[in-house]
Amino acid sequence: MDGKLELRETQKLEGHSDRVWSLAWNPVTGTGGVPAMLASCSGDKTVRIWQQGSSKSFDCTAVLEETHTRTVRSCAWSPSGKLLATASFDATTGIWQQIGSDFECVATLEGHENEVKSVAWNASGSLIATCGRDKSVWIWEMQSGNEFECISVLQGHAQDVKMVQWHPFADVLVSVSYDNSIKVWVEDGDDDWHCAQSLGESGSGHTSTVWALSFSECGNRMVTCSKEYDCSDDLTLKIWDTSGNPSQTSGDGYAPWQHICTLSGCHDRTIFSVSWSSEGVIASGAGDDALRLFVENKDNVVDGPSYSMLLKKDKAHAMDVNSVQWNPKDPQVLASASDDGSVKIWELVGVSQ
């Protein structure tokens, strides 16, 4: 890349009356004449839908309220873009459908004992995973008529589960937890889900709560983030790879993950979120109010793959950054959510010297 790169703030979306925890781009929007659409969820118990108008600016087109009775912690669109799942501290997960200009809650997934912290759809949209403080991960299968059936409750984490993410194309689920581990869950056939791998017991794992993870576009790598305590070396971003050891696949094509790189010394506060763009740029949002971008070092590959920081945006928000998400249809556009109650839209641009 020639010249310097800069993360330029293009818009600040205000409206939530409490911290914004998470956001999600509607995956089928922002292309083919369909305006980009974004959902954000908040401690104010609502979810806001933002849509990009003809002037390129985002307006709030819907507020999903009076349903969740506590913080909405996470939201995720189905791959078809037709449904939005919302995970709440009220122990339920709502499923919403757009009816005209409004959104209606068409289903409520109940079962977790307490706060649900994350929700994610698999690549085909047939399954939803949720996780929470009750240490469990639940897998739900979509039936006809927007009905959902719980097909598995996965126990294994020793503590609070912070996030779940599905692999971009295989039905492999990864969860990260307050117990410092990352667990990979696969199906043995016939709804028999089990933990195929647990990353963290050996020396290369995180030494504190793992808050989030993000897969690379082709799914052979993932990045996880944390905040390490009492270390002189602040090890906070880890990259894992599964392109090696093809002989260790089993049945479903599952290949084990290996730690390949740790990014240290970059963060002073907890990294709450990471997002891997289709162009290979990793964005992180942290408790020091900053956004950081990382890329793989293509030259100088000495001891295997390595990553380094591309740029840092100080004071991206007035308070902690809780969530970062690249626009899946425009890899130069990033959205961030903060404790300051706002969502910001950024564009990665080249600056002429």
Next chain:
Amino acid sequence: MVTGLINANPVVYERKERHLRSSPVVIDEYAVEPIDQLEIFEHVRDIKDPEHPYSLEELKVVTEDSIELDDQQSYVRVTFTPTVEHCSMATVIGLCLRVKLMRSLPSRYKVDIRVAPGTHATEAAVNKQLNDKERVAAALENPRLLEMVDECLAATYI
């Protein structure tokens, strides 16, 4: 389960004499006054212990010196000493400290709360919980816990 108070006979210390701060000669009325250690201490000294009718200062759970801050960096760390090693109220005390500072300090501030090293049986676990923003947020949505915290903080608003 043990009923009754965790520590029925806490040691009570005298409160430090409070000095009225003299108003400084105003040189620049637009200058933001830096926050100092004493100011932070004044926010927390009168927090009532959840179990006894004494303040955290009187029980020496917090002292002025247990507060480390860097106003330039908008950072503060409060180290508190529970009265007994197995104090199950440690997380409540920590939560009270956090809530009081959250309500009293500018939003730019980053706050760390920890138990004094070596003073609690499950120090690492308590520290981890107190510094997990999500856990704190969820706890504060629990009405009974919030009520307990507000009761402990009531004396600090007078």
